[in-house]
Every structure is written in structure tokens, then in C-alpha cells.
Amino acid sequence: MRIEAAELRLITLPLKFRFETSFGVQTERHLIVLTLFGEGLEGYAETVMEYTPHYREETLPGAWALLENLLLPKVLGRDFANPEQLWAEISGFRGNRMTKAALEMAFWDLWCKSLGQPLWKLLGGVRQEIPVGISLGIEPSLESTLEKVGQGLAAGYRRIKLKIKPGWDIRPVMAVREAYPEATLTVDANSAYNLNDIGTFCALDAARLDYIEQPLAFDDLLDHAKLQSAITTSICLDESITSPEDARKALEIGAGRVINIKPARVGGILASRKVHDIAQSYGLPVWMGGMLEAGIGRAANIHVATLPMFTKPGDTSSASRYWQEDIIEEGLEATQGLMPVPQGPGLGITLKRELIQRLTEKSAYIA
CATH class of the missing domain: 3.20.20.120 (Enolase-like C-terminal domain)
Incomplete structure (x- = not known):
């Protein structure tokens, strides 16, 4: 499976309610939508870290920089037979598991779609x-x-x-x-x-x-x-x-x-x-x-x-x-x-592109 290009979009979603934990209060969700392109298919993932390192050490600005400047350039233009091969390529970078997970998840979606099978x-x-x-x-x-x-x-x-x-x-x-x-x-x-x-x-x-x-x-x-x-x-x-x-x-x-x-x-x-x-x-x-x-x-x-x-x-x-x-x-x-459980190939989901476009605060296309 060849990864030909990638897109990053930073979006913010408002929560329907005030969510308080011992970390503090959250009223909105910030995330990066990652799309991988390859062989006429698209694979999707989203990040989970926030702007501040309250849950674990990773932050949203750090994830964006790592994906754009290091992880994606490492895999673009490359062929990977399966997710194990892709992980072997990026596992040498220490820590940053949540960021690396986003790249790996998007590839799972892409790879499963290439095989016509659901992820599960x-x-x-x-x-x-x-x-x-x-x-x-x-x-x-x-x-x-x-x-x-x-x-x-x-x-x-x-x-x-x-x-x-x-x-x-x-x-x-x-x-x-x-x-x-x-x-x-x-x-x-x-x-x-x-x-x-x-x-x-x-x-x-x-x-x-x-x-x-x-x-x-x-x-x-x-x-x-x-x-x-x-x-x-x-x-x-x-x-x-x-x-x-x-x-x-x-x-x-x-x-x-x-x-x-x-x-x-x-x-x-x-x-x-x-x-x-x-x-x-x-x-x-x-x-x-x-x-x-x-x-x-x-x-x-x-x-x-x-x-x-x-x-x-x-x-x-x-x-x-x-x-x-x-x-x-x-x-x-x-x-x-x-x-x-969604039953379509890969994650079994379809993006609401117009909504994501409307919510986008920052984007980058890497090829």
C-alpha cells in the first residue's frame, strides 16, 4: 500500500455540556483530522491530545509539528505491506505515542480499505x-x-x-x-x-x-x-x-x-x-x-x-x-x-467534508 500524500486539518468542536474532571473544565474539543491518500483511497484518523499537557505530555501544537515535519515525510512515497511495517518505520522515534498512533490508525483505515475488509x-x-x-x-x-x-x-x-x-x-x-x-x-x-x-x-x-x-x-x-x-x-x-x-x-x-x-x-x-x-x-x-x-x-x-x-x-x-x-x-x-460496529471497509465511516471545511482553523497538504 503506497502512501502518496497527506492532509492535516485542525478543527474545534463545541461540546453539548460542560465536562469537569480533576484536570479542570472542558467545553470544546480540539483535534487534528489526518487523511492519508494512496492508490485512489483515503484513510482517516483524529488526534486526542489537547493544547495543554494535562492528560499526558503530548500537546496539539507538538503533534502538528511532528506529523508535518517528521512523521509524514518519513512515510510519504513509501510502500508498506501492512501496519506492522509502517510502525517499524516510525517506532524508533521515542515517546509521542498519541501522535504516532494517529498516523498508524489512518494507515489501518487505508490498508483495510485496500483489502475491502472492515478493521474489526x-x-x-x-x-x-x-x-x-x-x-x-x-x-x-x-x-x-x-x-x-x-x-x-x-x-x-x-x-x-x-x-x-x-x-x-x-x-x-x-x-x-x-x-x-x-x-x-x-x-x-x-x-x-x-x-x-x-x-x-x-x-x-x-x-x-x-x-x-x-x-x-x-x-x-x-x-x-x-x-x-x-x-x-x-x-x-x-x-x-x-x-x-x-x-x-x-x-x-x-x-x-x-x-x-x-x-x-x-x-x-x-x-x-x-x-x-x-x-x-x-x-x-x-x-x-x-x-x-x-x-x-x-x-x-x-x-x-x-x-x-x-x-x-x-x-x-x-x-x-x-x-x-x-x-x-x-x-x-x-x-x-x-x-x-460499523461494517464498511476500514473504519466504515464517511467524512462530512463541508462541516470539516467549515470548522477548519488551519490546514496543510503534504505530498
């Missing part, structure tokens, strides 16, 4: 729909939190995730558990705590949570292992897992019992499958995380989540929860907590 099938997926839950930000009041939880359960979502931070943890979580005793609940701390807060997590054991997501530092494994040995609730690792090697080390030392896979965070689709396989070797589940993706990234996540160990509901809820209008034609909508 060539990846080894085993299901036609995936279970999904919702992630709720930190609400301005307890009443608003309970209302949003009720709405999510009424819509059929199979897991409710509550964002927490110091000062907003035990009380809202226990209130939700009391109001909805049978609901599958989880919490996500986004690295807002340390081992001095162990009492908080011992108290949360009483909430019968399915897991506590990334309670400690974004780059830590050792303290998570200490915390996991002190509480009964499973720890789910997110920001700490940036590669298959991280996953292996974390599970070896007992730093958690669940892994949240975000393909961009771990370096792309190939790396996601390797993290999945490592978890499978330990007999532990994974689930698909989310980073407020628009339609391109959401579709890619859905395809990856068809692998067999994605047994817990993920964050890939209906696109209409987030956007007045998505950047793809296909409506990625869950019904009773199940998200259908």
Missing part, C-alpha cells in the same frame, strides 16, 4: 456490537449528579462512571450507591490522589464499585500496587499504561486488576491488541476508554473493542451525547447499552 475483522474481533457505559463529569451539585445517573441508567447504559477529586468523592459516590443499589458503578480519579489518601479508598470499598480508575500519579505503578494490596476494590489503570511493556509490568507487580485501553495512549491499534493479549494471558479484563473522540476516533475505538477480552462496558457511548453534529455521516448510537 482484520484485527481479530469477535463481536458485532460492544457494551458501553457513560462517563459523568463532576457536576455542580449532588442533585445534578443523581439526575444524570438516573438518565444514564434509563437510557440503558451498562455502567456509570463518576469523576472524583479530593473533596468530591465519598459523599457523592455513596449517595449514588444508595439511590441506585444495583447499578454497575465505577469512579475515575484521573491521578488526583496519593497514598496519603488511602483512607478515602478504604471508605469507597463500601460502595461496591466495579473498579477505581487511575487513583494515583499518571506515571506510577509501584504505589498503585501498594494501594491495591490495601483495598478490596479493583484498581483500573489508565494514564499509567502507555505501552504493552507497561501493561506487563503493572500486572506482574499487582498494580491493578483491570486495564483501560485507549488506543492513542498506548501507541495505536497494534499496541492495543498487544495490551489486550497481555491482559488475556493474566485472565484479566480490559475495556475501551474514551478521550472525547469525534466520529473518526470513536469508530476506531469501537472496532478495537471487538477483541475478546473487552468484557467490561467502555466509554464509547452515543456520539449525540457530545456533539450537536458529528464530523462523520454515520450515527454512532448505542441502543440499550450496546454500540453496533
